[in-house]
Amino acid sequence: MALTMLAGCGKEPPKEPSVFNVDTQDELVIKSLPATRQACPGLNRYASDFQDIRVEQQYRTTIVFHIPERSGIPDAYKAGGHNCFLEIEGDGSAIFLEKLACKSVCLDKVDVPDGQLRLGLVSEEEAKHKD
Numbered sequence: 001m002a003l004t005m006l007a008g009c010g011k012e013p014p015k016e017p018s019v020f021n022v023d024t025q026d027e028l029v030i031k032s033l034p035a036t037r038q039a040c041p042g043l044n045r046y047a048s049d050f051q052d053i054r055v056e057q058q059y060r061t062t063i064v065f066h067i068p069e070r071s072g073i074p075d076a077y078k079a080g081g082h083n084c085f086l087e088i089e090g091d092g093s094a095i096f097l098e099k100l101a102c103k104s105v106c107l108d109k110v111d112v113p114d115g116q117l118r119l120g121l122v123s124e125e126e127a128k129h130k131d
Contacts, residue, residue, distance in 0.1 A: 018044060018045075018046075019047060020036075020047040020053075021047070021053070022063055024054075026055050026061060028088055028090075028092055029061060032095070036063075036095055038122070039119040039121055042104075042106050042107060046072065046073050046105060048072070050065040050066065051065065051067075051068055052066045053065040060087040060088055060089065060090065060096070061087070061088045062088070063085075064085055064086075066082075067080060067081065067105065068080065069081050073105060074110075077104035077110065078101050078104070079101040079102065082099060082102060084097070086102075094118050095118075096119075097117045097119075098116055098117075106119075
């Protein structure tokens with residue numbers, strides 16, 4: 001029994017799966033959110049670390065969230081302290097990200113392209129027709 005208890009020492013319990021949600025009535029955000037989650041696997045993975053998730057009307061409809069200095073996001077992403085802006089194309093066909101740290105969080109990897117990142121969104125209906 002003592003060995004069983006020691007075997008688990010030093011290990012963190014696995015993180016509960018989370019879902020990136022935005023509390024909004026904005027139809028474009030609601031419609032594009034499932035495809036946005038699929039295009040950005042890091043959104044669900046780190047959703048519990050984000051703060052102040054909201055929608056803003058800027059040049060495009062934009063999902064904004066804050067990443068605190070201390071979070072479960074890998075340090076290599078250099079995301080702590082950033083506000084991330086996911087801009088949604090007016091027809092919901094794509095999202096755009098600018099900041100390297102936010103692109104790393106979105107794609108869940110360190111090596112991301114420079115400049116504006118455009119990710120095409122595929123709706124659930126379109127995905128069904130591709131199969």
